[in-house]
Amino acid sequence: MARAHSRPVNAAPGPAHVWWVRSVHRPVEVGPGLRALVGSAAEGGGEEGRAGSGVVESAVRAVGAGRTAGVVPRRSGRGGGLTRRGEQLFAEGLEQARAHVALHGHLALAHTGGRVGDGFDLGRWLAGRRVAAASLTAQQTAWLEELDPWWNPPWPLDWQRAWYRAREHVRVNGPVHGGDNLAGVPRRLERWLRHQITHHHDLHEGQRQLLADLGLGHKEVERFHAWPGRRRPAADGLAAARAYAARHGHLAVSSPTTAPDGFALGRWLAAQRVRQHTSGHPTRLGRTLTGLDAWWNPPWPVQWQRMWWTAHYRLAGLPDGCQWWPSAPETERSMTWLHRQRAQRVLLHPGQQQLLDTLPQHTGTQTPALTASGRREVSDQAWALICPLMPRQQSAGGRWRGHRLLIDGIAHTARTDTPWRDLPAHYGPWQTCYRRYKRWLADGTLHQITALTLPTTDHGWQLAVTRRLHRGS
Incomplete structure (x- = not known):
């Protein structure tokens, strides 16, 4: 551009000095504009016209032949065009x-x-x-x-769109309730509402208010958590499975198993196993569980897998940081199970046979239940307390087998949790022991025995008999 120098304060009046700009930096339209100014100044009459013409001509002469210079017109007005646009x-x-x-x-x-x-x-x-x-x-x-009061919410816009979908459902079907486990809500909306209820304490206060407008206030959220058979998000089940595997080293859990927060981990894993079998291919959740325990979904009963883990840890030791799970079988029971599985190895699944082959051999002494003839489960001190409770022996109808030997057989069966048919021969016929067990169960003799205060060495079989009585087997 071409513009006039600022005139010094004490400078004498005279023609304006114009800066010269190289042609490569000049806009194309400047030259024609300056020429037009020269022409208009030359045509003007009077002193003002001649003075203006002289100023412009001096500017043109200053930039040399073929170059023109002049004052660029400035914009008039307040410049509100952009604001109006x-x-x-x-x-x-x-x-x-x-x-x-x-x-x-x-x-x-x-x-x-x-x-x-x-x-x-x-x-x-x-x-x-x-x-x-x-x-x-x-x-x-x-x-x-x-x-729209929530056109610019402080939370993700996806959440707001999902809330509007839920609002449409509420307008048609009425408010949602936590006490009925979100029954009748469409599947997609149900998953979103369950996620909001599970993470209700992490939501913004405005989000909680919007959920309350749908019917899910604090009381309904508490009612939902109190629902006995409610479904939990897969993330909750996966978190509980990770915690259990880190604590016990496997996922071969029974159905009644629950997590410390009350999550029904056993039923949830059972449902995931059914889903794997029905789908015919591993799901994404199934692959994640396989990463936690390669045998979480075996093609044989989960109880067998749980006993295998027991025998494995009894022989090799628990990994660092792991602990025994509730109702884990004792060493003698797990070794008895392992002996029986190896005896019938040819009847097992090939995968079960491979798992048995990975177990180290039992290098210690064999279990007394398998080798020691006439071994006493009940100590002499305990028998002295139990004997007065036993019913009077019958003399008619054949030889009556002694009470103490049968008490030993019942204690062994309960402690090892083995079938009656697997009762060792030195305890006598298993049918006799089983019939005596049912008779003493019916007349309350066994309940009196489990209520006694016995020596410490007898607490193991006494507790096992108590558990068997509660199961009714």
Whole structure:
């Protein structure tokens, strides 16, 4: 551009000095504009015309032949064109927003791929207004909040869109309740509501208020958590499975097993096993569980797998940081099971045979139940307390087998948790021991024995008999 030098304060009046700018830096339209100024100044009459012409001509001569210079006209007015254009664009977007609210009832549009009406991308326009929300005027903000109070929420916009879908369901079917375990709610909406209930304490206060408008207030959330058969998110089950595997080293749990927070881990894993079998291929959740325990879903009974883990840890020791799970079988019972499985190895699944082959051999002494003839389960001190409780022996009808030997057989069967048919021969016929067990169970003799205070060495078999009486087997 060409512009005049600033005149010094004490400079004498004279023609204006013009800066010279190289042609490569000059706009194309400057030259014709200056020539037009020269022509108009030459045509003007009087002193002013001649003075103006002289100034312009001196400027033209100063830049050399073929080059012209002059004063660029300045913009007149206050320059509100951009402001007016911005207000015009906002008004257009507001009209599109009104039309969308009239049709859908909200402004929770995605940032991209929004609805385009009459060539206008409303989703992208709203995204721009959310980014520049601080620069909006108070009137513009009030207009948008009048259309949708949650047009710019402090939480993710996806959450707000899901809430609007839930609101439509509530308008048609009434408020949702936590006490009925969200019965009758569509599957997609049910999963979203369960996630909100599970993480209710992590939500924004405004989100909690919006959920309360759907019917899920604090009381309903508590009722949902108190529901006995409620379904929990897969993430909760996976977290409980990870904790159990880290604590006990496997996932071969029984159905009644529960996590410390009350989560029904056993039933949840059983449901996942059924899902794996019905789907015919490993699911993503199944692959994650396989990473925790390669034999969490074996093709044989889970009880067999649990006994294998017991024998494995009894022989090799528990891993660092692991502990025995509740009702884990004792060493003698697990070794008895292992002896029986190896004896009938040919009848097992090939995978079971491979697992048995991975177990180290039992290098210690064999279990007394398998080798010692006439071994006493009940100590002499304990028998002295039990003997007065035993019913009187019958003399008629054949030889009556002694009470103490049968008490030893009952104690051994309960402690090793083996079938009656596997009772060692030195305890006598298993049928006799079983019939005596049922008779003493019926007349209350066994309950009296389990209520006695016996020596410490007899606590193991006494506790095992107590558990068997509770099971009724």
